[in-house]
């Protein structure tokens with residue numbers, strides 16, 4: 001269940017464009033998406049250049065909906081390299097952007113998303129504002145408990161066992177908020193390489209920084225991270241949910257379940273190795 005449905009409850013009809021385990025980077029809009037946008041009262045977007053396909057789709061749909069940027073009001077994290085890498089079919093894909101778009105990986109930021117959703121729904125449906133506000137209050141209380149849970153889990157780890165490896169750099173806000181350090185592969189400029197990732201450089205970082213656990217991700221193919229795990233001599237501990245929730249039967253069908261799962265997987269993986 002998304003944060004939008006937690007706030008909207010049964011007063012809203014929610015249409016999700018990029019669904020469970022979907023990847024907004026490579027998403028190809030369908031004709032039905034433009035029709036959904038044209039009929040919408042509110043369009044919720046992450047912003048910070050996460051959904052590269054969306055601006056053109058919004059224009060094409062001629063929608064008159066309020067376009068809401070959920071990251072409005074967060075403190076954006078600069079991307080020192082002007083973006084981050086994804087590895088798709090052995091290719092390094094550079095996702096350019098001045099700021100890291102993965103803001104919801106901090107629960108404190110997710111609370112700002114919720115405030116933005118309430119504002120948007122109240123503006124579009126004044127009669128429902130009281131219900132949206134009450135739903136949000138309950139939800140924000142759960143988010144506070146989640147935030148505290150993650151802080152306590154990390155605090156239980158030794159300070160020199162807080163570095164992990166992931167396949168793309170989606171956890172900068174988690175790092176800033178909770179103090180887990182994430183390493184991820186960078187691309188290399190020579191395209192003739194068999195793999196476009198700088199695996200050697202990452203393996204050195206893993207050794208130098210005594211990284212304790214490696215994770216695959218639900219949106220990324222596992223070949224590169226398996227190669228890294230083999231070369232680093234560490235097992236893959238678990239799957240993290242980075243840019244998309246799981247389906248209803250998976251480990252992360254809601255935002256709270258996703259953050260709970262990731263925090264549990266990270267701290268359990270670090271404690272085990």
Ligand SMILES: [Zn+2]
Nearest residue numbers: 025084086095
């Ligand atoms: Zn990206």
Ligand SMILES: [Zn+2]
Nearest residue numbers: 102168170243
């Ligand atoms: Zn991402």
